[in-house]
Amino acid sequence: MYILQVQNLSKSFGGLQANRSIGFDVAQGEMLGVIGPNGAGKTTLFNCIAGVHQIDSGRVIFQGRRISGMKSHEIARLGLARTFQIYVASGDLNVKENIMVGCFMRERVRSAAAKAADETLGLFQISHLAKNVVAELPIAAQKRVAMATALATGPRLLLLDEVAAGLNPNEVDEITGLIRSIHAKLGVTIILIEHVMEMVLNICDRVIVLDYGEKISEGTPREVIREPAVIKAYLGERYARQYLEQAENR
Amino acid sequence: MEILRNTFDFSDCPRSGLVLAGIVGLFFLCFPLFPHSSFAMSTLIQFFMFSLFAMGWNTIGGYGGQVDLGMAQFLGIGAYTTAVMIIRWNTPFWITLPIGVLLAVLWSFVIGYPLFRLKGHYFAIASIAASLVLKDIFDVWDFVGASRGLEIPTTRFSSPDFLHLIFTQDVYYYYIMFAFFLIGFLFINHFRKSRLAFQLRSIKSNEEVARSLGINVQWAKMKTYAIATSFVGAVGCFHACYIKNIETEDTMGLDISILIALMAMLGGMGSLWGPIVGAGILIPLKSYLKEWLGATAGLVGIDLVIYAAIIMFISALEPRGIWGLVGRLGSRKTA
Amino acid sequence: MDILAGSVAAGLLIGLVFALVALGLTIIFGMMDIVNFAHGEFLMIGMYTALLTSQTTGIDPLAALPVAALVGFLLGVCCYFGFVKYLLRGPMVAQLLGTFGLMLLLRNLALLFFGSEDRTIHEGLLVGQSFEIGMGIVIPATKLAAAVLAVVAFVGTWLLMNRTKLGRAMTATALNRQGARYMGISTERMNALAWGIGGATVTVAGALLVNFWSVTPFVGLLFTMIAFAIVALGGFGSVPGAFFAGLLVGLITEIPGFWDFFAYITGSSWMSGISMTPFKYTWVYLAYFLIMIFRPRGLFGWKS
Known part of the structure; x- marks a missing residue:
């Protein structure tokens, strides 16, 4: 198949x-x-x-x-999800909120999206960065966030x-x-x-x-x-x- | 359930801020009981109105990053709908309100569909052009009074007329606007936690990434534009009953559109409190400058000169608004 | 027939002046991607400069052009160093609102100093003169002179930007800021120069306009919008685009004339029943809106 x-x-x-x-x-x-x-x-x-x-x-x-x-x-x-080669998150979203945007593709309410985002954060071992702004992270962490966000769409x-x-x-x-x-x-x-x-x-x-x-x-x-x-x-x-x-x- | 919880949940705001907001809210509630000038009263009503305008603008402009400079056209649509319906058919205000909002939202779809194909400056200037076209049409359209404007004859109604919202005492308008203000505020508190708000913030950050996350960018912008315009349209309906004498220049002029955007920016874009703080600074400043310098000292224009200088200072030195300033002071303290 | 020819002639003449009005805006936009809301206010200052210079010294308003150019240049440079320089660091909203603040400031300073009444030039070499150029077209001498001088100023600026070392440095900065900096060009000074030239051209346009257009402190906004429309039509940042778009916008403002003409030749009663005069500028805004939506690069597709 x-x-x-x-x-x-x-x-x-x-x-x-x-x-x-x-x-x-x-x-x-x-x-x-x-x-x-x-x-x-x-x-x-x-x-x-x-x-x-x-x-x-x-x-x-x-x-x-x-x-x-x-x-x-x-x-x-x-x-079908994807990451981008050059992606500098310029907005004011922090790491968790970024991932929540991904989760919102399947979820309709915030509590469910937040719960799903927490799981994804754990999977990518970035729970400790949840409140950081993406643009201020080192590049390796940014790549993880990008992957996590894409994967959060399920x-x-x-x-x-x-x-x-x-x-x-x-x-x-x-x-x-x-x-x-x-x-x-x-x-x-x-x-x-x-x-x-x-x-x-x-x-x-x-x-x-x-x-x-x-x-x-x-x-x-x-x-x-x-x-x-x-x-x-x-x-x-x-x-x-x-x-x-x-x-x-x- | 979730919606209700989001609407009344302020747990993510700092406690000191909430206490301050509570005190200010209580002051607003009791204000008419204290001795006050009618000027102070009308300034506060204006403050409520412009807070709501700026809250509406902030949904699309602050959260979504689409700088609309044509909001006044929706104020005009609301105001003219109510005025025309009350004058011609004696329709109760509470019926004209949903119709005015509906017309504003319909118009927002008509112009929003092409507008949101544009970005940045191009979007901003095209929104001005759309607004000016509508204003020119209203200026010659006899049905809405053309350039003479419309006047709601107060003699026809016996004050207080709650059905048509015609009062001779401002205190009624004050409490009605205060209620609007609270409803709007709670709605925004719900909105900022909604799926749409998250999608908008993602769009503001990068549209291509937003699309890859399954967000229909055009539709999300148009939905938000509808929310923004229903805020402006609803207050526009109120404006007609409050002012009673409406003209295109005062309701649909570019100055109003810019003032709305300015307040949201001054207070801090994309935040719950920003538009209120911005309106709370600019509206009293504007009306008292005019009262003291313009009317009393007889120097026509000097109030706006000072006002303009303040705008220029803020936009050049602290473009993130008061919120940015607070953040900067806060970080200095911790550093 | 004479209505049609008259409208075309009037549209083209005013269009040439409009092109000069928009020139500064497109130069500034091309250099630093900033939209100047105060552009029309610069024009208003040019109008007052010419008017007051000629009234106080008794010279012909057209002879006051160099004074207007100087005032405009200094105003532009001062605005840049005193204000716009700081705006450029901020986000786009701050830039839009900041130049709006500048517009309010200039407009109300004018109100404070000059009062709100309409002022018109009554005396001058060409005021009241007119030519008949056949087909029953009568052209006021002031408009003709304004159009001719506008073309001279436009071409002069274009030559300055394309044929001189300084102008080429400006163009280079507009095309590639980083690259220009590596070449040793001070982008800061180039920006200031763009504001100076932008200011000078638009005040000259104002000084030309005041010969047949009365001035109030509130005259600016209309011209700001006209200039926006021209810049959008011609392509943001494009100088030749601004020229042709200026002519086009000039013709668009004559739509009431064309309307009357077609109403007359078709004998259509519904057309003659509607007056287009109140919509004189609505067509400009509408054209602008549509162009932005369908041809965001400008009507002629020239890249900036």
């Missing part, structure tokens, strides 16, 4: 073809990685799936239902856009563990865009590789890092060998 099917998705901005007939399927409960060089169209792909951009051609099917053409808030309500599919960017190796390990645990506990399907290859190799079941808006490879992490096209476009010889060794040693 596929939770998400992307078929022939194309999107261009003016003369720039950001996504060119991309197609892939995501199985229920899977953890899929999306990698590729900067400007390969990864975030555009997320925006097309989540309804931020209207796609030029192709189809996106979520839980058997066509979602391409729907508005992003409608798609969110169907159970999604079936979660799109994570570079949640490990800007974190130190320790923090990357922590957030990797966190993603793994929410994946296991909540059974939510996850697609993540990531540049930190260690993390992708560690947790993804499958990876798709984008370059110049096209899908150039698809397979298990071990398979794709061997592919010459991927090495040429993204990894480079030296890193590919290094990652391969890491993967073999595991």
Whole structure:
């Protein structure tokens, strides 16, 4: 059973073809990685799936239902949540209130939303930050809040856009563990865009590789890092060998 | 149940603030019993009215971050509805009130739908334009008295007429407005804890993120605009009976719209007390400056010069309003 | 036919002056994204400056233009350093309300000093003169002179901004603030200059207008709204946009004339039954509202 099917998705901005007939399927409960060089169209792909951009051609099917053409808030309500690569919360909402906004998608009254938010805070181990303003937190904590807010909507599919960017190796390990645990506990399907290859190799079941808006490879992490096209476009010889060794040693 | 609890729950406000609010509330309740000038009385009525305007504005402007500078058009709709209905058909005020509010809300949907496609400055200026168009129409529309305005003939009613809200003594208006004020205040206390308020604050912070959390941004803004305009429209209906002589300039002018936004900003946007504090400072300041400097000293315009200078000072030096100032002093104390 | 031609001519002439009125607003907006509510009040000050200079010294009102320009420049620069500089640090609401405060201040200072009565220029080289340019179109000399001089001032400002080193530095600042700072341009001084030029152009427009438009302390708001409309039509921050949008808004204010013309040629009784004169400026606001909704980048789609 596929939770998400992307078929022939194309999107261009003016003369720039950001996504060119991309197609892939995501199985229920899977953890899929999306990698590729900067400007390969990864975030555009997320925006097309989540309804931020209207796609030029192709189809996106979520839980058997066509979602391409729907508005992003409608798609969110169907159970597709996402985080943003660059998100500085500028408002006056504190951490708990931020998460409550997510909870309010399913809850109608404040007490229920607050209760749900408390659970999410606990799950992400940020209960002690509940009263802090998001913008004043360190970046690792901000990323947690962003994930927690998205997850608070109770999604079936979660799109994570570079949640490990800007974190130190320790923090990357922590957030990797966190993603793994929410994946296991909540059974939510996850697609993540990531540049930190260690993390992708560690947790993804499958990876798709984008370059110049096209899908150039698809397979298990071990398979794709061997592919010459991927090495040429993204990894480079030296890193590919290094990652391969890491993967073999595991 | 939850709604009732939210409406009367002030547990998140600091205790000293609540005590102060209680004392001020008690003062308002007893004020007419003390000896007072009619000028002080009318200033307080104005304070209640403008508090309500600013509370309404604060829902969309403060919580939602959409700076509307055309609120006066809804004041005009409410005022003219009541005036026309009382003058032409002798309709009781309490029937004109829901109709006036309904018309204001309908108009808010008509202009809100296109307006909320705009953001920032563009939204603010377009809201002014919409308001001016409506004012120009009222200025020539004979049915509503065109540029002559409308006057509710008091001789037709024997004061106190509670049905039509026509009184010769201000004390009746005072208590009715005070009741409106309390209802409005409690409503806002409910509103700020509602799902809609959380959604609005999320929209204010980042619309794209808000959408990703399943919020229908356009619809949330329009719902809030309807709330804001029903506040303004309802007080507009009252305004007609209180002032009795309404003209487009006094009810629908740009100055009124800006004054409404200004009070919310001065008090502190997106807070429960902000609009009340703002109105509590600006309304007495404005009317007493006018009384002392304008009328008594005979210097026409100097009251508004001082008033303008104060606005400029606040917006340049403390744009978060009095609330920001309190917060700043508070943090200095703890630091 | 002469009604139509007369309306077109009158619309275009006043439109040229309107374009100059809006020029300063669009320059300031392009530089620092701030909407100046006091713009019309600057114009009002320009009107009083020209009027009082000519009445006290006895020179022709048109000769008072340099005085008005100087006053406007100084006023703009003072406003920037004394006030707007601080506003720019704050949120958008504070900026909107702050310039509204400035508008109230200037308007009521004028009320305090000049009183509320209408003042008109009665004496001057061109006052009362008019030309007939064929087809029965009569053009008052003051309007023609105002339009011509407005074009001169507009083009002069445009040249200043595009052909001089100083002007290019301003344009660079408008396009990329950070980049300009790295190039060693003082953005602070560029902002002040924008306010100075903005102030000077609009006071000159005021000095031109006062030859045929009576002045009161309350005249400003109408022109602020007209300037907003022109800037929105032409694209926020666009100088050539302001020129063409000015002409268009000038024509829009002549809609009553066109209305009468069509009522006359179609012989339609319902059209002639309705007078459009009270709606002279309503069309401007309405056009402005619609443009904002449907073409937020301006009618001509020029990017700022």
